[in-house]
Amino acid sequence: MNRKRTRFLSTPYILWIVGFTVIPLLFVFAKAFTDQSGTFTFGNVTAIFDSVHRKALLLSVELAFISSLICILISYPAALIIKASGVSNKKTIMFIMILPMWMNFILRILAIQMLISSNGIINHFLTVLGISPMSIINTPVAIVIGMVYDYLPYMLLPVLNCVLAIPEDIIEASKDLGANRFHVLTKILLPLSLSGIGSGITMVFVPSMTEFVIANILGGGKIQLLGNIIEQEFSVSMNWNLGSGLSVTLMIFVLLTTVIFGRTTSESDRGFVI
Amino acid sequence: MSKKLIELKNISKSFGSNLVIDELDLYIRENEFVTLLGPSGCGKTTLLRIIGGFEKPDIGQVFFDGCDITKLPPNQRQVNTVFQKYALFTHMTVAENIAFGLRIKKKDDDYIKEKIRYALDLVNLPGFENRMPDSLSGGQQQRIAIARAIVNEPKVLLLDEPLGALDLKLRQEMQYELIRLKNELGITFIYVTHDQEEALTMSDTIVVMNQGYIQQIGTPEDIYNEPENAFVADFIGESNIIDGIMVRDRLVRIGGKDFECVDEGFEENENVDVVIRPEDVELGSVEGGYITGEVVSIIFKGVHYEIQVKSDIGITFMVQTTQNFPVGSHVGINVIPDNFQIMHKPQSEDEEIMNKDEAVKDEHES
Numbered sequence: 001m002n003r004k005r006t007r008f009l010s011t012p013y014i015l016w017i018v019g020f021t022v023i024p025l026l027f028v029f030a031k032a033f034t035d036q037s038g039t040f041t042f043g044n045v046t047a048i049f050d051s052v053h054r055k056a057l058l059l060s061v062e063l064a065f066i067s068s069l070i071c072i073l074i075s076y077p078a079a080l081i082i083k084a085s086g087v088s089n090k091k092t093i094m095f096i097m098i099l100p101m102w103m104n105f106i107l108r109i110l111a112i113q114m115l116i117s118s119n120g121i122i123n124h125f126l127t128v129l130g131i132s133p134m135s136i137i138n139t140p141v142a143i144v145i146g147m148v149y150d151y152l153p154y155m156l157l158p159v160l161n162c163v164l165a166i167p168e169d170i171i172e173a174s175k176d177l178g179a180n181r182f183h184v185l186t187k188i189l190l191p192l193s194l195s196g197i198g199s200g201i202t203m204v205f206v207p208s209m210t211e212f213v214i215a216n217i218l219g220g221g222k223i224q225l226l227g228n229i230i231e232q233e234f235s236v237s238m239n240w241n242l243g244s245g246l247s248v249t250l251m252i253f254v255l256l257t258t259v260i261f262g263r264t265t266s267e268s269d270r271g272f273v274i
Numbered sequence: 275m276s277k278k279l280i281e282l283k284n285i286s287k288s289f290g291s292n293l294v295i296d297e298l299d300l301y302i303r304e305n306e307f308v309t310l311l312g313p314s315g316c317g318k319t320t321l322l323r324i325i326g327g328f329e330k331p332d333i334g335q336v337f338f339d340g341c342d343i344t345k346l347p348p349n350q351r352q353v354n355t356v357f358q359k360y361a362l363f364t365h366m367t368v369a370e371n372i373a374f375g376l377r378i379k380k381k382d383d384d385y386i387k388e389k390i391r392y393a394l395d396l397v398n399l400p401g402f403e404n405r406m407p408d409s410l411s412g413g414q415q416q417r418i419a420i421a422r423a424i425v426n427e428p429k430v431l432l433l434d435e436p437l438g439a440l441d442l443k444l445r446q447e448m449q450y451e452l453i454r455l456k457n458e459l460g461i462t463f464i465y466v467t468h469d470q471e472e473a474l475t476m477s478d479t480i481v482v483m484n485q486g487y488i489q490q491i492g493t494p495e496d497i498y499n500e501p502e503n504a505f506v507a508d509f510i511g512e513s514n515i516i517d518g519i520m521v522r523d524r525l526v527r528i529g530g531k532d533f534e535c536v537d538e539g540f541e542e543n544e545n546v547d548v549v550i551r552p553e554d555v556e557l558g559s560v561e562g563g564y565i566t567g568e569v570v571s572i573i574f575k576g577v578h579y580e581i582q583v584k585s586d587i588g589i590t591f592m593v594q595t596t597q598n599f600p601v602g603s604h605v606g607i608n609v610i611p612d613n614f615q616i617m618h619k620p621q622s623e624d625e626e627i628m629n630k631d632e633a634v635k636d637e638h639e640s
Contacts, residue, residue: 172328173361173419175348177375177426187374191365 031244044245053246056226061253063140063225064208067147071155071204072197074148078156079163080189090164097160098153109146109217116142116218138220146214151207155200162196163189198261205261206254226250276304279462280325280430285334287320294320295331296486302430302464302479307456309465309473312483313509318466319434321483325464326355326432339429353430354423358438360415362407368394368418369403375426393421396455413444420455430462437472449475470510474498482506503617507549514555514591518548518616526616529587531565535614547617552594554613557583563606567591569599583607 035041047053082093100108115121116137123133136142166189174188212227219225226246233243280302287295295317302308310318323329324336327348336344343351354375363371369390376386394400397417407415416436423431433452437445453476456463467473473480474494482489482497482505490502501507504515519527520540526533526548540546560566567585581593585607599605 167359167361169357169359169361170363172348173355173357173422174363174374175328176326176353176355177422178349178378179374180349183378188363 028244028247031241032248033245034241036239036241044242045248047242047245048249052224053226053229056224056229057249057253059140059223060209060211060226060250063144063147064205064211067144067151067208068155068201068205070144070148071152071200072159074152075156075159075200076163076193076197079160079193082160083163083166090160094157094160097156101153105150106213106217108150109214112142112146112149113137113217116145137218138222140219140223142218143211143215143223143225146218147204147208147211150214151204154203154207158196158199158203159193160196162193166192202258202261205257209254209257210250276306278302279304279339280464281337282321282324283335283337285321285324285331285336287317287324287329287331294486295324298334298486298488300481300488300491302462304429305460305462307453307463307465307476307478309467309477309480310483311467311470311473311480311509312489313468315485316483317486318468318483322355322432322434322464322466325430326353327351352428353432354426354428355432355434356416356419356423356436358435360407360412360419362415362419362422364407366407367403368399368405368407368410371407371418372422372425374422379426389425393425396424396458397421398451412440413448416440416448417451424455424459424461428461430464431459433463433465435467436465437469438467445472452476474510482509484509499615501549501615501617503620504547504549507547507615507617512552512592512594514548514550514552514589516548516550516589518546520544520546520616524611526614529585529589531587533564533609533614534611535616536611537614537616540616540618545619547619549615549617550591550609550613552580552592553578554609555583555591555593555595556608556610557581557593557595557597557599557605558608560604560606563608565607567605567607569601569603569605572599572601 032044033040033042035043048057078097082090087093113120116134117123118133118135118137120137126133136145170192171184171188174184179187210227212225212231215223215225215228216231219228221228227250230243230246230250233239233246237243278301282298282300285295285298285300286293294315298317298321300321310321312318320329324331327343327346327350331344334344335342338352363374366374372390372393373386376389381389390403391400394402397420399414399417399421402410402414402418407418410418416439419436420431437448440448449472452463452465456476465473465476474497477494479491480494480497481491484505490497490506492500497506497510501510501513507513507515516528520537520543521527521532522542523538523540524535526535526537526546528548557563565585565587567583570582570584570590572582573580575594578594578596579598581595581599582590583593583605584590591607
C-alpha cells in the first residue's frame with residue numbers, strides 16, 4: 001500500500017483535529033496559566049481549592065457518581081431482562097429505548113421541569129389525590145433525575161451490547177457445574193459485562209461531571225456545579241482566565257476517571273477481573 | 275449386567291409446532307458408553323439437554339438412579355456436560371475454569387488444587403493452570419472442558435458433539451482419549467454425534483435416532499451388520515439398498531434373479547429391502563461371477579477404490595475394493611449369502627417418517 005497516498009487521505013481529519021481541538025485547547029491552556037494582564041500564573045488552576053470551587057467540584061463528582069450508579073442499577077437488570085426475554089428482534093428493543101435521544105435534550109430537560117416543578121404535573125396529581133405535593137425542583141435530586149433521564153441510553157447501549165454478547169452456553173455450562181442464579185450473576189454475567197459497564201460509566205460520568213445546562217434548568221440557578229461556575233466565568237464575570245483554569249482542572253479529573261474506568265475495561269477483556 | 279442408571283419414560287418435546295421427540299423410552303446402564311446418533315434435527319441434542327436439565331420434556335419423566343429428576347434444575351443434577359463449543363469461561367484461567375464447580379461446592383483449597391492437577395494430568399495438559407482459554411487451541415480447549423466437567427465426579431458425563439469443531443486428525447486422537455478416559459473414570463458417557471464413524475469407534479451401545487424416534491439400539495456390530503431398517507443401513511456407512519422379493523426362506527429375488535441368503539421368517543413373496551454393504555460385493559472374472567456387470571466409474575479413496583458397477587440384472591452396485599478395475603471392463607459379481615441383509619418394507623408410523631426423510635433428501639439432491 002502506498003503510504004504517502006494513505007497519509008494524504010488523513011489530511012482533512014488532521015486539519016479538523018488541529019483546527020478545532022488542538023488550537024482551541026492551546027488557547028484554553030494559555031488563558032489558564034496567565035492572569036488578565038497576561039503574566040504567567042498558577043492562580044487560575046489552584047483556584048479550584050477556593051471553598052466555593054471545591055464545593056462545586058465535589059458536588060459535580062457526587063452527582064455524576066450518583067447518576068452513573070443509578071444508570072447502572074436501571075440498565076443492568078434491564079439488559080438481563082431483555083437477554084432472557086424470548087424476543088427475537090432485540091435490536092428493536094434497543095431502538096425503542098434510544099428513541100428519546102432523537103429529541104433535543106434541552107426540550108427533554110424542560111419536559112422534566114414541567115413534570116417535577118412545584119406547580120408541575122406530578123404535584124397537580126398528588127394534590128388531586130390528596131397527597132401533599134413534593135418539592136424536588138431546584139434541588140440536587142432534580143438534577144440527578146435530569147442527568148439519569150438524559151444519559152441513561154449511553155449506559156444502556158454498551159451494557160446491553162455486552163450482556164447480549166455473552167454466549168448462552170457459557171451460562172448453561174456454569175449451571176451445569178452447580179451454579180445457582182446468584183453464582184451465575186456474580187461469577188459469570190457481571191465479570192463478563194465489566195467492559196460494557198466500564199464504557200457506560202465513562203459515557204455517563206464524564207458528561208454528568210461537566211454538566212451545566214441541566215443544573216441551570218432543574219437547579220433553578222441555585223445549585224452550583226463546577227460546570228456552572230465555569231460557564232459564568234465565561235459569560236457573566238467575563239474572567240476567561242479563571243474559567244480556563246477551572247476547565248483545565250476539570251479536564252484532569254475527567255482524564256483520571258477515564259483512565260481508571262478504561263483500565264477496568266481493558267483488563268476485563270484480558271480476563272483479569274473477577 | 276450393570277443396573278439402569280438413567281431411565282427416560284414416554285418423553286415428548288416440541289418447540290412450537292415442531293415435534294422434536296415423540297413418546298421416547300430409553301434406559302442407560304451404569305458405566306456404559308452410549309452414543310445418540312442421527313442426522314441433524316433428529317432430536318438427539320434435545321434428548322441430551324433433557325437429561326442435563328436444560329430442557330423440560332412436555333410430557334414424560336426422567337429417572338436417575340430410580341429417582342424422578344424431571345423437574346430438577348441442571349445445577350442439582352449429578353451429571354456434567356461437555357458442550358459442543360467448549361463454553362469455557364473466557365474471563366478465568368484454566369485452573370479457575372476447572373475449579374468452578376468445586377468452589378461452588380465449597381471444597382477446601384488443597385482438595386481443589388489436587389483435583390486441578392489430577393484433571394490436567396488426565397487430559398494430558400499438565401502445567402496449563404495459569405493459561406487463559408483464548409490462548410489454547412481447539413483441541414486443548416475441549417480437553418479443559420472435559421477436565422472441568424470430570425473434577426466434579428459426575429456419575430454421568432454428557433458430551434454434545436464435543437469433537438465437531440476439531441480437524442480430522444485431532445478428532446481421531448480425541449476418540450481414543452475419550453475411550454481411555456471412560457475406562458479410567460468408570461463413569462457413564464452419553465455422547466451425541468452425527469458422525470457414524472465416531473459412534474462405531476467409541477460406543478458400547480449406539481442409539482440411532484431419526485425425526486424424534488429411536489430407529490435402533492444395539493452394539494456397534496449389531497447396528498452395522500444387522501441394521502433393522504433402510505434408514506439405519508443408509509446412515510451407518512454406505513449401502514446398496516435394493517428392492518427385492520423374498521421367494522421363500524433363505525431365497526431372495528433381486529432383478530429377476532434368485533440369490534441365496536440366510537434370512538428367514540418372511541412371508542412368501544413378500545416385498546423386502548435388501549441391504550448389501552459395498553465392501554461385501556466381490557468383483558472377479560466374468561466366468562466366476564454369479565451375475566456380471568460393467569464398470570461405470572471408479573474413484574480412488576485412499577484405502578480402497580469405490581466402483582460403480584452396472585449389472586446385467588439392471589441394478590447398479592456400489593462396490594469398495596482394493597483392486598483396480600478400469601472403466602468399461604466386464605466383471606463377475608458375487609455376494610455370499612451371509613452378506614445379504616433382508617428387511618421388511620416400512621409399514622409402521624416410525625418407518626414412514628423415515629421414508630419422508632428420504633423423500634426430502636431426494637428433493638435436495640435433484
